Amino acid sequence: MVCGTTSNAGKSTVTAGLCRHYARRGARVAPFKAQNMSNNSAVTRSGHEIARAQAWQATAAGAEPEVAMNPVLVKPMGDRRCQVVVMGRPLGTMTAADYHRMKPELLDVVLAALADLRRRYDVVILEGAGSPAEINLLDADIVNLRLAHDAALPAIIVGDIDLGGVFASLFGTVALLPDAYRRLVKGFVVNKFRGDPALLLDGTARLQERCGIPTLGVLPFLDGPEIDSEDSLALDRPLTAAAAGTDEGADPTRIHDVLDVAVVRLPRIANFTDIDPLRMEPGVRLRWVDDARSVGQPDLLVIPGSKATVADLAWLRSRGLHRAVDAVRGVVLGICAGYQMLGRSITDPGGVESSDPGADGLGLLDAVTTFGPDKVTRWRHGRLFGRHASGYQIHHGVVQASGPPLVELDDGTGDGAIGTTTGGGTVWGTTLHGLLESDGARKALLGQVAGKARKRIGHGGSFEAARQRRIDRLADTIGEHLDMEAVDRILAEGSLG
Template sequence: MNAKVLMVQGCTSDAGKSALVTGICRVLARRGLKVAPFKPQNMALNSAVTVDGGEIGRAQAVQAQACGLLPHSDMNPVLLKPNSDIGAQVIVQGHAVGNLDACDYHGHKPRLLGKVLESFGRLKQAYDFVVVEGAGSPAEINLRDRDIANMGFAEAADCPVVIIADIDRGGVFAHLVGTLELLSESEQARVRGFVINRFRGDIALLKPGLDWLEARSGKPVLGVLPYLHDLHLEAEDALPQPAAGSSADKFRVIVPRLPRISNHTDFDPLRLHPDVDLQFVGMGEAIPGADLIILPGSKNVRADLDWLRASGWEAALLRHLRYGGKVIGICGGFQMLGQAIHDPLGIEGPAGSSTGLGLLEIDTELRAEKQLHRVGGHLTLENAAVEGYEIHAGISSGPGLLRPAVRLTGRDDGAMAADGQVLGTYLHGLFDSSPAGAALLRWAGLAAPAELDYVDLREQGIGRMADAVEKYLDWEKIVAIFA
């Protein structure tokens, strides 16, 4: 088998690449075809654990779901997880190989291209179609040398390209024409058409611009996707935009917007819950009163713990607990709740130790080998069923673990404080399961939370995107572009 391939690139970050790939994957899967997603290089702090025990970007896990597949490390062979403004942990074919600053990584990219093509080749042999997603923009002049994420990959893999642009940002024709102009002659020839995303209004008013674009570029416009209000697809990296306003009669949950917050998709079920007002609170913002405070995951736990203290969160947490509030820590947030965090090898930054918040009787040591597990079990709260995944470098120990928060198949996880006010766990996806989400909200003080089937909501979002692809794009032309 040798799959047909199409690559989706974008004029900008968040132009709609991930969503379009998701939609195309689902449409192909609906037709009974074997299809897989692929992203050569991703930079994201939202990640997922794969069926082969690796780690990939969250967007590729969603795309795998759209294909009816479990995520595999070949679907995203290079993942960069920033742990500072100039450096990132580099994950190759599912496993961390070290930390590199931006300049060192740039020099390392040619060696990674072989790994990228190796993973891509395996997918091509196993599926009928492979839908590839680019990263950022192919027209970033400073990144074009040694590129493995956009046109550098397309040239090496010899695949056709479709470019998507977001009209809601404004300047969509300049984005598309400018991007094309900045490509080399051979790269321009690879571009087989354009897709315009997030259009609002009367398509007749856009038609003169589409005609001009086709005449100017010599490339067809393959369709115009409408702005899909309230579409939910898990974010690749950017935090969701805050709601227009909070509701005083809703159960209030606040989350610190850590500088290196990771896997914030943990909070999507709360953000979408009809009874919950979820707010991310950033640097310089007042810390509001809340019913529940959740400390999220972090790619640099000790540095983000310093940020918490500098931003006044330690005092806010103690005040919140004095008034009977509840606190949850997830992954890095769980580690922060303990007595101490030790990083003797400098896994996430300079080697050393930090004093924790002291709310759970645990100590954590960061180790070189990352724990990557897809897990299931039950909360100790109401014995509620829960499924999720673990991605962490830390190993925790201490008497607090004798009061676990979760009983997984074959082992326990996390800790509960003796007074029952503080809960910590390594489990991501804590709120995805309806029984677990409801049990946690009841524990936190919401007497009768409404039913929310988040798994179904996620599936509905994939279906809506596929419906839009089928309705608004020239599907026959898109299929014909695959090569």
């Protein structure tokens, strides 16, 4: 099990790097996170919803993402409510307190999913959540060291040195653990170190003297755009992390212009990984916007998904963003909830997502949305501007639209809608998450945006290739900077449990 001293310490990336490391060595590897709290989710080929991070880790492991890799997914909705997804299907909406009380009932589900993976794979790398030393939550723990204890698994703990105080964080974590859990911790990993490791001096040795736990290695801070992040803390990082042309897979054609792409930072944003492919494009400059003044006149304005569509629509209006959207002269793209907001109306008679039975949309697309109890989770394939496109749907809101669709689906139907703003801009809507990961479709879409803006841009290479290079870099870094013989011994100890 890979635990962390805090959220965003690097558990997900270390887990992914270990998955790739052992897959390279010929093992059948699977990731596992018993409970993930995130609004970034993916759909398996069987139509089950799991956290995006576990789908990414499965890619790192060379395995097909499956529901057993993330049996419990908690999707925050604001106002202390969340949707709980168990084995890929929504169990219901409840308060945080209600979910905390029911967690012990889910322990058997979690242990069964883990046992199933251990029967079918050679190596299973578990990821914890937050910190394993949240003493107020230990009694109902189903994702951290309680799970490792019940499954007889050893653990390592990752600490983020970039935040400062890493030695105190690592020592304090194990000091707060009950004896039975403390004995499971076999090593520390110091993550995100900038500079010369010699500057740590004898810090790791003195830490081991105090708590008896060795440091397995110090991982350097990896520059470059981080993709497939699940943690909302990732929203605080710059959207554009690489200069134009730095991606080795980029089109060598000289870049004449750069597209200005603004993304609305909704309070309850979901699936913000939808914009990751744009971060890899050398012809795109991305930026967050959260009020009318910051919008300006972008070439492309993206309204992403949300887990509380009506509430975020009200927030959008309160910030004057509805007027800014209407005044855009370029292109507006709404994805899932963003698409629903651009329509004429949203109704939720059963209170599936909102206590408000309905709201007027922005009226820029001839589309109406009705929320129902059934949740759609499926993959779709089609063509966008004549190029192959694919993506997955995760929604309770069923959209009925008239007029030309944005995506022509292979089954002869359409997805999304096309309209205009009063500012003379073009409005597009789609229900498909992951649509921009299709390289041809993304290039065609950006080509349309560039044409309207009268700009010439270069294009990046394959997004999937960039993702694989990022994972390979993680695995290379782990192999170089961790004591992998010690990690092997810890892994072998788990196989004896």
